[in-house]
Amino acid sequence: MLDRRMLLYTLAVSVCLVVLGSGVAFAGGEVEQPTTEAQEVTLRIFARAYTWEQEAPWEVAKAEIQKRHPDTKFTWVEEGFGWADLRSKFLTAAAGGNPPDVAQVDIIWVGEYVEGGLLTDLTDKLNAWEHWPDVVDSYKEATKWKGPSYGTWLNTDVRIMCYNKKLFRNAGLNPDRPPEDWNQLYDMANKITSAPAYYGYGFPAMKEEETAMRFFAMTYSGGGQILTNDMKKAAFNSDAGVKALEFHVKMIEDGLTPKSVVSGHYGDIDNAVFQDKFAISYMTKTLGLAKKLIPDLTPEKFKQDFGAALIPKAPGGEYSTMAGGYLLSVPKGAQHPDLAWELISIGAAPDAQYKYTSARGYVPTFFSLMKKPEDYFSVDPFFNVILDSLPYAHFRPGLPQYTEISAAIQDAIQAAVLGQASPKAALDAAAAKVNQLLAQ
Amino acid sequence: MRKQSRIILSGYLLILPALSLIFLILIYPLIQAVLLSLQEVKLASLSRQTFVGLKNYLTVFTFVGPSFFRQVLPATFYFVAGSIAGQLGFGLGMALLVNQKWVRGKDIFRAIFILPWVTSAIVMAISWRFMYEPRLGVLNHLLVLMGATNLPGWLNDLNLVMPCLIIANVWHGTAFSFTLQTAGLQSIPYELYEAATVDGAAAGQRFRYVTLPLVRPFIMINLVLISMYTVNFFDLIYAMTNGGPLYRTEVIAVFLYHQAFEYGHMGRGAAVAVLILIINLLLTLLYMRLNRERVAEQKR
Numbered sequence: 001m002l003d004r005r006m007l008l009y010t011l012a013v014s015v016c017l018v019v020l021g022s023g024v025a026f027a028g029g030e031v032e033q034p035t036t037e038a039q040e041v042t043l044r045i046f047a048r049a050y051t052w053e054q055e056a057p058w059e060v061a062k063a064e065i066q067k068r069h070p071d072t073k074f075t076w077v078e079e080g081f082g083w084a085d086l087r088s089k090f091l092t093a094a095a096g097g098n099p100p101d102v103a104q105v106d107i108i109w110v111g112e113y114v115e116g117g118l119l120t121d122l123t124d125k126l127n128a129w130e131h132w133p134d135v136v137d138s139y140k141e142a143t144k145w146k147g148p149s150y151g152t153w154l155n156t157d158v159r160i161m162c163y164n165k166k167l168f169r170n171a172g173l174n175p176d177r178p179p180e181d182w183n184q185l186y187d188m189a190n191k192i193t194s195a196p197a198y199y200g201y202g203f204p205a206m207k208e209e210e211t212a213m214r215f216f217a218m219t220y221s222g223g224g225q226i227l228t229n230d231m232k233k234a235a236f237n238s239d240a241g242v243k244a245l246e247f248h249v250k251m252i253e254d255g256l257t258p259k260s261v262v263s264g265h266y267g268d269i270d271n272a273v274f275q276d277k278f279a280i281s282y283m284t285k286t287l288g289l290a291k292k293l294i295p296d297l298t299p300e301k302f303k304q305d306f307g308a309a310l311i312p313k314a315p316g317g318e319y320s321t322m323a324g325g326y327l328l329s330v331p332k333g334a335q336h337p338d339l340a341w342e343l344i345s346i347g348a349a350p351d352a353q354y355k356y357t358s359a360r361g362y363v364p365t366f367f368s369l370m371k372k373p374e375d376y377f378s379v380d381p382f383f384n385v386i387l388d389s390l391p392y393a394h395f396r397p398g399l400p401q402y403t404e405i406s407a408a409i410q411d412a413i414q415a416a417v418l419g420q421a422s423p424k425a426a427l428d429a430a431a432a433k434v435n436q437l438l439a440q
Numbered sequence: 441m442r443k444q445s446r447i448i449l450s451g452y453l454l455i456l457p458a459l460s461l462i463f464l465i466l467i468y469p470l471i472q473a474v475l476l477s478l479q480e481v482k483l484a485s486l487s488r489q490t491f492v493g494l495k496n497y498l499t500v501f502t503f504v505g506p507s508f509f510r511q512v513l514p515a516t517f518y519f520v521a522g523s524i525a526g527q528l529g530f531g532l533g534m535a536l537l538v539n540q541k542w543v544r545g546k547d548i549f550r551a552i553f554i555l556p557w558v559t560s561a562i563v564m565a566i567s568w569r570f571m572y573e574p575r576l577g578v579l580n581h582l583l584v585l586m587g588a589t590n591l592p593g594w595l596n597d598l599n600l601v602m603p604c605l606i607i608a609n610v611w612h613g614t615a616f617s618f619t620l621q622t623a624g625l626q627s628i629p630y631e632l633y634e635a636a637t638v639d640g641a642a643a644g645q646r647f648r649y650v651t652l653p654l655v656r657p658f659i660m661i662n663l664v665l666i667s668m669y670t671v672n673f674f675d676l677i678y679a680m681t682n683g684g685p686l687y688r689t690e691v692i693a694v695f696l697y698h699q700a701f702e703y704g705h706m707g708r709g710a711a712v713a714v715l716i717l718i719i720n721l722l723l724t725l726l727y728m729r730l731n732r733e734r735v736a737e738q739k740r
Contacts, residue, residue, distance in 0.1 A: 088701045095486040116484025207684045260574040262685045263595040404703050
């Protein structure tokens with residue numbers, strides 16, 4: 001039998017455990033007080049994993065900010081993610097009351113984040129920033145959601161066509177005359193294809209954002225668009241959208257593209273161009289990808305074996321491509337918002353953007369950088385094609401529902417490609433779902 | 441009487457620490473999940489919650505792309521049934537083989553068999569995805585070497601994709617069943633087999649009348665554990681197919697992830713989590729009932 005002391009002891013232990021447990025359970029919700037006097041600052045950055053691989057933007061920004069604040073001891077918490085994880089990790093961290101100080105934000109997430117009250121309005125800071133007037137106007141506009149701006153560009157990208165000259169030569173085609181429209185693309189892909197060794201044309205049809213992106217580029221080329229101008233209804237199931245999807249389905253049905261494009265990663269398709277498995281694909285960078293796959297590849301050798309051109313247009317249509325890219329933003333609830341902005345203003349300034357975009361083969365957003373493309377030719381011999389594409393670039397709608405809209409369109413593309421529905425029926429079904437989402 | 445009350449009270453106080461922990465890490469999150477499932481709440485704005493009653497459940501049941509009843513549940517049960525059959529069957533078979541007296545180097549075999557279980561699911565998914573890759577994968581390369589021309593699409597084939605996943609999961613999970621069944625087999629006294637042999641029992645009869653009844657409790661535990669584990673299984677499927685193509689592998693855990701974290705509908709995701717819990721409970725109850733009936737039958 002237990003005496004009273006034993007009972008009290010047990011009770012005390014229980015209470016301690018409950019209190020301790022509650023403390024652990026709710027610790028995530030506490031907000032750390034900003035450090036002002038201790039001169040020790042921890043800055044957390046959420047970004048794509050690959051942004052940590054080169055000097056710019058982060059190392060450049062970290063070095064400069066340390067120089068500007070010599071008395072401050074910075075501790076950097078650097079977290080790198082894949083595309084989808086970057087969004088879900090940021091949302092989860094923000095929901096837990098523990099957002100990073102700086103977040104890399106895909107341009108299509110801006111609406112969702114702002115509607116959720118997760119990003120800081122940087123309009124005043126941007127207007128006072130010396131480099132803001134140098135940002136291309138259309139890109140300035142893209143940083144806005146319902147008026148205010150929520151970040152500045154780290155980079156943008158556009159899709160261009162990359163093709164394998166070796167496979168062109170094997171098929172007796174002139175490697176300096178790539179296809180300019182879908183009819184030529186079909187004919188050339190038909191001549192090149194020697195399945196299963198290699199195929200004339202590769203496009204992604206897996207459940208990934210890039211699947212929708214490349215479909216959008218073709219839809220715009222035929223005069224279509226993703227949503228109506230007021231963004232209240234689906235518009236991708238127009239004639240232009242249906243023709244774009246029919247073209248893809250025909251490529252599969254005629255064996256010029258393998259059905260395997262419905263699974264795996266879209267990067268596998270782009271890589272396959274440099275592995276002599278696909279003759280043509282659309283991608284955001286060329287030499288940057290190829291260098292990872294082909295050892296000791298020089299720009300000269302690359303130009304000899306591969307080519308790039310604008311994405312072929314719909315017959316009778318216009319050239320078109322899709323632009324994406326990332327902003328650097330300061331989340332609401334960041335522990336050190338002023339230092340975070342300072343870091344961004346260094347990491348996304350023209351000097352750092354040049355280093356970053358040229359190292360990765362991405363596209364700058366500053367007038368001053370676009371005016372000197374020769375600086376980029378050494379890293380991408382087809383940078384002129386990228387610049388030529390910019391006037392034809394379209395953005396996706398940055399609506400909070402965009403992720404679901406895109407998923408519905410990806411489903412439609414898969415259904416059509418796998419022969420489960422006609423392109424028209426698949427796109428109409430997706431449009432019905434999208435209209436429901438937009439009505440909410 | 442007073443003394444007895446004090447004894448009872450002290451008993452409750454003694455289990456209070458354990459109960460508190462169970463409440464904090466089990467009951468409290470469960471209640472929160474149920475409450476969340478009754479709210480309209482987005483991942484991007486968790487603080488803004490609106491009570492919507494059972495609306496999230498209705499949305500899940502009437503969802504299109506994928507349909508819960510026509511796509512998610514069938515995919516889940518297909519995956520669970522296939523995985524359980526494979527893991528249990530191969531696990532028991534391998535355990536029986538390694539348990540044979542004439543087998544040398546049993547420890548080495550056991551160590552080798554356990555390797556897939558300790559391999560990270562993501563590493564495993566990438567390896568299997570590479571093997572199944574239609575253009576560059578090992579499987580189709582071997583088929584080509586054997587002269588095949590009409591090569592399967594594996595993960596791109598609407599009919600093959602689920603069996604492909606089940607095979608990968610069986611490869612991964614068989615080690616667990618093997619370990620559990622080995623423990624069961626080792627608990628059977630060898631004298632029973634000797635007695636059965638003396639009585640003229642053939643190998644099949646020894647398995648049916650000696651081995652099977654005695655490993656039965658282990659099989660039951662194994663069934664319950666791998667059922668729950670497989671219903672909740674996520675990482676391998678997410679990394680191999682992400683639920684595709686066309687939702688053919690959108691099992692309930694992947695469906696939950698898409699709803700809650702990809703589309704940000706936390707309330708709807710919580711509703712799916714509650715449904716997973718109900719499925720797990722039903723499966724466990726079913727197995728327990730089956731086992732009880734069988735034991736009662738044996739006693740009769």
